[in-house]
Amino acid sequence: MDHQPKLRFALTVATPGALPSAFVVYRLPLSEALPKIADMGYDGVELALLDRSQINITELRHLLTNTGLCVPVVSTGQVFAAGNCSFASADSDVRAKAERLFEGLIEIAGELGAAINVGRVRGSIGPNGSRTDVEARVADSLNRLGEQARKAGTYIILEPVNRYEIDFLNSCEEAVDFLNRYRMDSIRIMPDLFHMNIEEASIEGSLMRWADRIGYIHFADSNRHFPGDGHLDFSRIIAALHAVHYSNWIGVEILPHPDPDTAAERAIRYLRRFA
Ligand code: LER
Numbered sequence: 416m417d418h419q420p421k422l423r424f425a426l427t428v429a430t431p432g433a434l435p436s437a438f439v440v441y442r443l444p445l446s447e448a449l450p451k452i453a454d455m456g457y458d459g460v461e462l463a464l465l466d467r468s469q470i471n472i473t474e475l476r477h478l479l480t481n482t483g484l485c486v487p488v489v490s491t492g493q494v495f496a497a498g499n500c501s502f503a504s505a506d507s508d509v510r511a512k513a514e515r516l517f518e519g520l521i522e523i524a525g526e527l528g529a530a531i532n533v534g535r536v537r538g539s540i541g542p543n544g545s546r547t548d549v550e551a552r553v554a555d556s557l558n559r560l561g562e563q564a565r566k567a568g569t570y571i572i573l574e575p576v577n578r579y580e581i582d583f584l585n586s587c588e589e590a591v592d593f594l595n596r597y598r599m600d601s602i603r604i605m606p607d608l609f610h611m612n613i614e615e616a617s618i619e620g621s622l623m624r625w626a627d628r629i630g631y632i633h634f635a636d637s638n639r640h641f642p643g644d645g646h647l648d649f650s651r652i653i654a655a656l657h658a659v660h661y662s663n664w665i666g667v668e669i670l671p672h673p674d675p676d677t678a679a680e681r682a683i684r685y686l687r688r689f690a
Pocket residue numbers: 438490491492533534535536574576580607633668
C-alpha cells in the first residue's frame with residue numbers, strides 16, 4: 416500500500432450564543448473549547464462566525480500557539496441563519512449586509528491563513544425567483560468578495576448544500592458547473608458528506624471525480640451525528656480520499672449529540688481508525 420499522508424481534522428466551534436442552526440459541537444469561549452479539542456487529538460478548529468467582532472485575534476493567536484491547533488477554515492453559515500441575509504437577495508440592502516458581514520470575516524480568515532466558506536449564505540432562488548438573475552447576483556458577489564479575499568491572502572470555498580436547505584447548487588456537479596460557467600477558477604468546492612448523502616449518486620465516486628476541485632470537506636455521519644453513529648461507510652470514504660491523495664483539511668461538522676464532549680471525542684476516535 417502507498418504511504419498516505421495522515422488526514423488533518425478540524426472541529427467546528429462557535430462562540431457562546433450561536434444559534435442551533437450553527438451546526439457546531441461547542442458554543443463556548445475559545446479559551447475553553449480549544450484546549451479540550453487539542454487534547455482529544457484534533458489538528459485544527461473551524462470557526463463558525465457571524466461577525467468579526469466575535470474574535471480577538473491577539474488572544475486567538477496565543478491560544479493557537481499554546482494548543483498547537485490551526486484554523487483551516489472560517490465558516491459563515493451564521494451570516495445566513497442569524498444575520499438573515501444572503502448574496503442571492505433581490506433586495507440590495509440585504510445583499511449589502513451579507514457582503515459587509517462576509518468582508519469582516521475575510522479579514523479574520525486572512526489574518527489566520529484560513530479559507531472562508533460560502534454555504535447557505537449564497538441564499539436561494541425562491542418560488543418566484545429567476546435562476547438566471549440569482550446566479551448572476553451570487554456570481555457578482557463571489558467575484559467581488561473573491562478579489563477581496565485574494566488581497567487578504569485567503570480564498571473562498573463553495574459548499575454544495577442539500578435541496579431541503581437551499582434550492583440551488585445542491586450537488587458537486589452543479590457547483591462545479593456554476594463555477595465553470597462564471598469562470599471562477601480560483602474558487603474550490605467543499606463537499607459535505609451530510610449533503611452528499613442526499614444529493615450524490617455515490618459519495619466516494621463524487622469525491623474521486625471532483626478531487627482536483629475540492630478545497631475542504633465537511634464530515635458528519637448520515638444523521639449528522641458523529642462518524643460511526645450513522646450508516647455512512649467511512650472506511651470506503653477515506654479509502655477514496657487516499658486513492659486520490661487528498662491532502663486538504665477535513666472539518667468535523669456534527670450535532671452535539673448526545674452531548675458535545677461525547678460527540679467530539681467519539682468522532683475523532685472513530686476517524687483515526689481509518690486515517
Ligand atoms: C449547512 O447545512 C452546512 O452544511 C453548512 O456548513 C453550510 O452553511
